[in-house]
Amino acid sequence: MIEAAIYGYGNIGSGVAEVIEKNQDRIEKAAGQGVHVKYVLDLREFEGDPVQEKLVHDVDVIVNDPEVKIICETMGGNEPAYTFTKKALMAGKSVCTSNKELVANHGAELIKIAEEHRCNYFFEASVGGGIPIIRTLNSALKQENILSISGIVNGTTNYILTKMEKDGAAFDEVLREAQEKGFAERNPEADVEGYDACRKIAILSSLMSGKTVDYKDIYTEGITKLTTTDFLYAEKMEMTVKLLAMSRQTQEGYLTMVTPMLIGPENPLCSVNGVFNAISVKGNMLGDSMYYGRGAGKLPTASAVVADVVEAARFMGTHLPIDWSEEKAVLAKMPLSRRRFFVRLDRNKVPEARAAAEFGNGRVVFLEQCPDEYGYITPVMSEGEFAEKFEKLDGAITRIRMEE
Amino acid sequence: MIEAAIYGYGNIGSGVAEVIEKNQDRIEKAAGQGVHVKYVLDLREFEGDPVQEKLVHDVDVIVNDPEVKIICETMGGNEPAYTFTKKALMAGKSVCTSNKELVANHGAELIKIAEEHRCNYFFEASVGGGIPIIRTLNSALKQENILSISGIVNGTTNYILTKMEKDGAAFDEVLREAQEKGFAERNPEADVEGYDACRKIAILSSLMSGKTVDYKDIYTEGITKLTTTDFLYAEKMEMTVKLLAMSRQTQEGYLTMVTPMLIGPENPLCSVNGVFNAISVKGNMLGDSMYYGRGAGKLPTASAVVADVVEAARFMGTHLPIDWSEEKAVLAKMPLSRRRFFVRLDRNKVPEARAAAEFGNGRVVFLEQCPDEYGYITPVMSEGEFAEKFEKLDGAITRIRMEE
Numbered sequence: 001m002i003e004a005a006i007y008g009y010g011n012i013g014s015g016v017a018e019v020i021e022k023n024q025d026r027i028e029k030a031a032g033q034g035v036h037v038k039y040v041l042d043l044r045e046f047e048g049d050p051v052q053e054k055l056v057h058d059v060d061v062i063v064n065d066p067e068v069k070i071i072c073e074t075m076g077g078n079e080p081a082y083t084f085t086k087k088a089l090m091a092g093k094s095v096c097t098s099n100k101e102l103v104a105n106h107g108a109e110l111i112k113i114a115e116e117h118r119c120n121y122f123f124e125a126s127v128g129g130g131i132p133i134i135r136t137l138n139s140a141l142k143q144e145n146i147l148s149i150s151g152i153v154n155g156t157t158n159y160i161l162t163k164m165e166k167d168g169a170a171f172d173e174v175l176r177e178a179q180e181k182g183f184a185e186r187n188p189e190a191d192v193e194g195y196d197a198c199r200k201i202a203i204l205s206s207l208m209s210g211k212t213v214d215y216k217d218i219y220t221e222g223i224t225k226l227t228t229t230d231f232l233y234a235e236k237m238e239m240t241v242k243l244l245a246m247s248r249q250t251q252e253g254y255l256t257m258v259t260p261m262l263i264g265p266e267n268p269l270c271s272v273n274g275v276f277n278a279i280s281v282k283g284n285m286l287g288d289s290m291y292y293g294r295g296a297g298k299l300p301t302a303s304a305v306v307a308d309v310v311e312a313a314r315f316m317g318t319h320l321p322i323d324w325s326e327e328k329a330v331l332a333k334m335p336l337s338r339r340r341f342f343v344r345l346d347r348n349k350v351p352e353a354r355a356a357a358e359f360g361n362g363r364v365v366f367l368e369q370c371p372d373e374y375g376y377i378t379p380v381m382s383e384g385e386f387a388e389k390f391e392k393l394d395g396a397i398t399r400i401r402m403e404e
Numbered sequence: 405m406i407e408a409a410i411y412g413y414g415n416i417g418s419g420v421a422e423v424i425e426k427n428q429d430r431i432e433k434a435a436g437q438g439v440h441v442k443y444v445l446d447l448r449e450f451e452g453d454p455v456q457e458k459l460v461h462d463v464d465v466i467v468n469d470p471e472v473k474i475i476c477e478t479m480g481g482n483e484p485a486y487t488f489t490k491k492a493l494m495a496g497k498s499v500c501t502s503n504k505e506l507v508a509n510h511g512a513e514l515i516k517i518a519e520e521h522r523c524n525y526f527f528e529a530s531v532g533g534g535i536p537i538i539r540t541l542n543s544a545l546k547q548e549n550i551l552s553i554s555g556i557v558n559g560t561t562n563y564i565l566t567k568m569e570k571d572g573a574a575f576d577e578v579l580r581e582a583q584e585k586g587f588a589e590r591n592p593e594a595d596v597e598g599y600d601a602c603r604k605i606a607i608l609s610s611l612m613s614g615k616t617v618d619y620k621d622i623y624t625e626g627i628t629k630l631t632t633t634d635f636l637y638a639e640k641m642e643m644t645v646k647l648l649a650m651s652r653q654t655q656e657g658y659l660t661m662v663t664p665m666l667i668g669p670e671n672p673l674c675s676v677n678g679v680f681n682a683i684s685v686k687g688n689m690l691g692d693s694m695y696y697g698r699g700a701g702k703l704p705t706a707s708a709v710v711a712d713v714v715e716a717a718r719f720m721g722t723h724l725p726i727d728w729s730e731e732k733a734v735l736a737k738m739p740l741s742r743r744r745f746f747v748r749l750d751r752n753k754v755p756e757a758r759a760a761a762e763f764g765n766g767r768v769v770f771l772e773q774c775p776d777e778y779g780y781i782t783p784v785m786s787e788g789e790f791a792e793k794f795e796k797l798d799g800a801i802t803r804i805r806m807e808e
Binding site: 131139289292300 | 427430431434528534536539540545546547614672675688690693694695696697698703706707708710714725
């Protein structure tokens with residue numbers, strides 16, 4: 001029996017305890033021995049809950065117990081998770097985490113510490129919840145030169161966008177409903193502004209490049225400006241709008257961004273609806289593959305943590321290398337990246353001939369419901385060139401990027 | 405540098421050589437050292453091809469060379485692949501195969517031989533081509549109790565069905581076109597009768613159960629009886645028809661089958677078109693996840709073989725356990741399984757009231773184009789009960805199973 005501890009008994013942490021208990025027979029078979037939760041670290045008391053007998057408030061009780069071999073870090077946030085994780089790794093205990101914030105900030109460093117202490121820092125649950133994307137990149141696709149990754153990695157925003165598309169509802173209204181249903185946080189900024197997706201694509205891009213892609217360097221745009229009218233145009237074009245997190249190898253480096261994007265039905269991400277996540281990976285030999293599942297939620301995320309626990313148990317005493325160094329990856333400059341743009345223009349201020357003169361020959365899209373404006377699909381052009389023209393054009397209402 | 409050999413220099417075998425050459429830098433990084441192809445086994449001569457210098461006709465040259473540590477078996481078929489694989493494993497060489505026939509027939513036995521000789525028998529490429537589904541089941545989802553697997557695992561039939569759906573073309577016509585394009589074999593039986601899908605779901609079901617699911621015990625129905633009219637009905641119902649390979653835990657054992665099935669747009673398999681494959685997995689904690697990619701083709705399949713080569717190289721000298729014993733899994737009896745059925749009935753022989761009396765209260769579907777018949781969706785009933793009624797009903801034209 002391997003002794004484990006859980007840092008943080010919130011939604012995910014209690015899920016980890018539940019998965020370990022309910023699927024003990026599977027875990028024992030897979031890991032070669034059972035896994036037992038000896039301690040749960042939390043500042044709260046949980047009176048009357050059976051977890052009380054395992055509860056400790058002092059991390060050193062866990063770190064100093066040589067019996068404990070594996071830690072599940074489900075606290076979230078940078079501190080004290082960072083300090084507590086380092087302590088554990090330095091004591092030779094493997095850490096399995098769902099904490100995307102910490103992984104995005106200190107992934108390479110923590111992997112290095114794990115290597116030095118012959119243990120592992122695993123983070124399957126930090127991206128895509130129940131989708132085993134980290135393991136796929138670290139193991140199943142290691143022979144591939146990964147050319148691009150693009151995905152829907154935030155369930156809250158995908159739920160909101162799906163509702164806006166299907167029900168024609170406004171952003172604020174759907175957000176409120178999502179908050180009532182528990183699909184969105186009371187402070188929804190991290191989700192709707194794209195910050196959560198940004199951390200996740202930083203992690204995936206780091207694994208793709210083998211170097212560190214700093215999330216602070218990633219162009220990030222959320223979904224708060226999208227309107228029901230945008231979705232009417234999307235429908236007219238037989239497309240939809242998804243919040244995509246993307247990273248692509250280019251000659252100038254990795255082009256990485258989070259942005260709402262118009263995609264068509266031939267893109268498998270187009271039909272990923274509701275709280276589901278999906279991540280599409282293009283390899284130089286493999287071509288396209290996609291991984292789909294529940295991107296969040298207590299049990300799917302906890303299951304991913306436990307998958308790492310099984311791996312840590314199987315390879316106890318061995319450090320399994322993860323190709324992610326502290327060196328910074330070279331990122332391509334956003335203004336140089338090229339694509340089509342969908343712009344909405346005021347018909348009275350910008351006649352169609354003017355749009356063609358400004359942006360080059362494109363396609364006009366009319367919407368019966370909005371006779372005073374029209375949509376225009378530009379030819380492929382650089383972000384920089386487009387932005388310059390769009391910003392100074394009186395009568396330009398809004399713009400959405402289009403997939404190439 | 406690790407020395408390897410390839411058994412069979414056909415489409416996949418030459419692809420393996422290509423992937424190893426082109427992605428050598430990735431392989432070296434992932435495996436800790438480079439991989440070099442020392443021998444290629446084939447009866448043919450390949451005059452003028454650079455492969456000639458590695459070509460051997462006698463398997464014993466490879467088996468008796470202690471330098472060779474890894475074999476890529478891409479011959480296909482049972483013999484001589486079975487004998488040659490056993491020889492290699494018994495000599496302590498890991499074997500990475502794309503041979504679904506051999507894996508379905510002798511998987512458990514070959515894994516056992518590998519264990520006894522501290523090497524590995526890996527078969528990622530045997531199911532789903534470039535989709536890393538075997539590794540996902542064997543590692544990433546090992547903590548899960550897998551409740552069901554269902555997938556589109558044959559690209560040829562999915563290409564044909566997609567064409568029938570989108571173009572309203574007849575089966576024979578699309579098959580001929582697929583043969584001309586190289587998407588279907590000259591003898592298409594293994595694909596269109598579902599035999600290929602049957603081997604693949606046998607392998608997946610064995611990994612799901614930890615025991616052997618014999619492909620000969622799996623109910624298998626192909627797509628040759630499907631018509632353009634069936635697709636008109638499907639369209640009317642806002643559904644489509646896919647050839648699904650399925651396995652599900654039930655109280656009576658594993659219910660495993662290959663059959664065309666009507667599925668709706670809320671099923672993520674519904675939008676998997678053309679030669680793409682996708683496999684949906686339901687775990688007791690994880691819920692639904694899906695894995696999508698190129699199910700066949702030279703390079704995607706070869707890439708999956710090379711993924712196994714990297715794994716074998718990383719863990720050289722260690723047997724990585726795969727939970728698949730020779731003991732036979734208990735299978736549920738097909739006649740007891742329950743679902744809805746879609747039946748087409750001759751309007752003159754079976755009035756609608758009669759359909760309700762025969763099958764119970766269901767839903768009638770009319771098709772303008774076919775005034776002499778109608779479709780009927782039965783309530784949920786057992787296969788056995790349905791078959792008895794359907795077979796003796798004069799005026800019953802055809803039936804398609806519907807997903808629950």
